[in-house]
Amino acid sequence: MIKKTICLIFFVLSTTVYAQDDVLKVTFRVGKHQNFYRFVFICERPEIIHSINVNLLNNGKIKLTFPESFEIEFEGRLLSMQDRIKDLKTVRQNLNTFIIETSKIQQIKVLKYEDPLRLVIDAYFEEQPAEEKVKMVSILIDPGHGGKDTGIQFKDKNEKDIVLYIAKELASKLTQKGIITVLTRASDEEVSLRERIKIENRLKPLLFLSIHLSSAESFIIYTSPAKKNISKEKLSKILLNENKAIKIFINKLKESFPEPLYQEKLPATVLKESSVPALMIEIPKRALIFDKDYLNKITDVFVQTIEQNLKQKARSDKANNE
Amino acid sequence: MNKKLILTISIILITITISIIVYFSFQKPDKPRFIEPNKAEQTTESFKIYIPSSNSLISKEIYFKEDEAQLKNIEKILEFFLIELPAPFKESKVFGLYRDKENTIYIDFSKKFASPQSMREEYFILKSLYRTLKENFVWINDIKILIDGKEVETLSGHISLQSSFKEIMEEG
Numbered sequence A: 001m002i003k004k005t006i007c008l009i010f011f012v013l014s015t016t017v018y019a020q021d022d023v024l025k026v027t028f029r030v031g032k033h034q035n036f037y038r039f040v041f042i043c044e045r046p047e048i049i050h051s052i053n054v055n056l057l058n059n060g061k062i063k064l065t066f067p068e069s070f071e072i073e074f075e076g077r078l079l080s081m082q083d084r085i086k087d088l089k090t091v092r093q094n095l096n097t098f099i100i101e102t103s104k105i106q107q108i109k110v111l112k113y114e115d116p117l118r119l120v121i122d123a124y125f126e127e128q129p130a131e132e133k134v135k136m137v138s139i140l141i142d143p144g145h146g147g148k149d150t151g152i153q154f155k156d157k158n159e160k161d162i163v164l165y166i167a168k169e170l171a172s173k174l175t176q177k178g179i180i181t182v183l184t185r186a187s188d189e190e191v192s193l194r195e196r197i198k199i200e201n202r203l204k205p206l207l208f209l210s211i212h213l214s215s216a217e218s219f220i221i222y223t224s225p226a227k228k229n230i231s232k233e234k235l236s237k238i239l240l241n242e243n244k245a246i247k248i249f250i251n252k253l254k255e256s257f258p259e260p261l262y263q264e265k266l267p268a269t270v271l272k273e274s275s276v277p278a279l280m281i282e283i284p285k286r287a288l289i290f291d292k293d294y295l296n297k298i299t300d301v302f303v304q305t306i307e308q309n310l311k312q313k314a315r316s317d318k319a320n321n322e
Numbered sequence B: 001m002n003k004k005l006i007l008t009i010s011i012i013l014i015t016i017t018i019s020i021i022v023y024f025s026f027q028k029p030d031k032p033r034f035i036e037p038n039k040a041e042q043t044t045e046s047f048k049i050y051i052p053s054s055n056s057l058i059s060k061e062i063y064f065k066e067d068e069a070q071l072k073n074i075e076k077i078l079e080f081f082l083i084e085l086p087a088p089f090k091e092s093k094v095f096g097l098y099r100d101k102e103n104t105i106y107i108d109f110s111k112k113f114a115s116p117q118s119m120r121e122e123y124f125i126l127k128s129l130y131r132t133l134k135e136n137f138v139w140i141n142d143i144k145i146l147i148d149g150k151e152v153e154t155l156s157g158h159i160s161l162q163s164s165f166k167e168i169m170e171e172g
Helices: A002-021 A046-051 A130-136 A159-176 A193-203 A232-256 A285-289 A292-321 B002-026 B070-084 B119-136 B165-171
Strands: A024-032 A036-042 A053-056 A062-065 A070-074 A082-085 A088-091 A097-101 A107-113 A118-124 A138-143 A180-183 A207-213 A219-223 A261-265 A278-283 B044-053 B056-065 B094-099 B104-109 B142-147
Touching: A053 A107, A053 A118, A138 A159, A138 A193, A159 A180, A159 A207, A159 A278, A159 A285, A159 A292, A207 A285, A207 A292, A219 A232, A219 B119, A232 A261, A232 A278, A232 A292, A285 A292, B044 B070, B044 B119, B056 B070, B056 B119, B070 B094, B070 B119, B119 B142, B119 B165, B142 B165
Parallel strands: A024 A070, A138 A180, A138 A207, A207 A278, A219 A261, B104 B142
Antiparallel strands: A024 A036, A036 A118, A053 A062, A062 A097, A082 A088, A088 A097, A107 A118, A219 A278, B044 B056, B094 B104
16 A cells, blocks of 8 residues: 555656656747847747747737747746836736737737747837937926915915916927826815825826926026935936926026026925926016916926927937937 | 101101112013123023025024023014014914923914915025024924914925924925
């Protein structure tokens, strides 16, 4: 009886080991070119390579179906059911399928080569010029105050209404230019500083712009002297981008308006707790008389400034990638 | 008869003189006053208050007789501080002053103290209050501002008062 049991255990173990050795191994390689990815699958068994089914799905993902279960090896490691390779995401729906997710693929070419036996997929995507990349970014505009918090008042005019008008006009003009723009408030509602920060942390825009009115006849651009909960490496990037944005704002505002312009570092909460480049701009108090020509001129200058800032950022990102 | 009259008048005069001396020797000033430094009495102490002035703070020295109760001294300093602020903040009142076991001071201001103002004005009012209290009372650990007895998120919509006042002011 004991002998029989030992034999049975030995048999079970040996079949498991045998089964493990028998799993099909496919080596995966990836290369990124100017307008296409090259995905290479190498397998020693020719019948496998010839029977892999490759499909381009409607959502731009590539799905490979193998005739049997397999394991994918990439740079000496086995890929898990959900994995990441550079900017690609790979998913195994089951043991026979392999999905590659990346920026939307428009067309694929599937080729089979020998020596070594391999399946090559060239997946083409549309390369966007630097100018078009501006469309991918988002600006978060924060009209200050709102609700019970009126901000500065002059006769029957309130800061909260003026900055909301400017913010809405700005958002509309930026959207027309293809720049994704979001507002922290779009009506006369009370949004706490904490809530504004939450919105910013969730959206992670390329630029956070808080709009307020000055109590003097001058433009004031504020940034925070310190940032909360930001790593040193990230902080230096944020500060660099803030400085670039400030320079453009200063130049554009100086050439467009006669009012004096100041730059100051003060710990406004929305700036201090922001995890992206963040500016607060105070507009001269003459905006309180609600002269639409003046307010529209301000929004036009802001649009030009933001556009220039985003284009500059896209160019520098491209240069860094190259 | 003449002797009696002279004696009566003398007694009346002596009584009046004693009354006047007693009255003036027991009379005290009821309110603290600004006193020139060189004329300061031995019993008064000097305190510094900070007041916002466009882009910075200016300091002013005040003298008054120090009370044994520290909260009374803070109250007096806040009186001087508020008077020196621009309108409408100078019309603010202090409704209450509390101290907790961690030496955080809670100041309950009237609504005027939360009047609308620009970012810079809000920052410098808070900074001047912080420096005034911290420099005169080193034992103060932190300051909490209440408006009409309630905690508020911000005075004028730019700086959150929900995190530590100390952190906001010392980083800034």
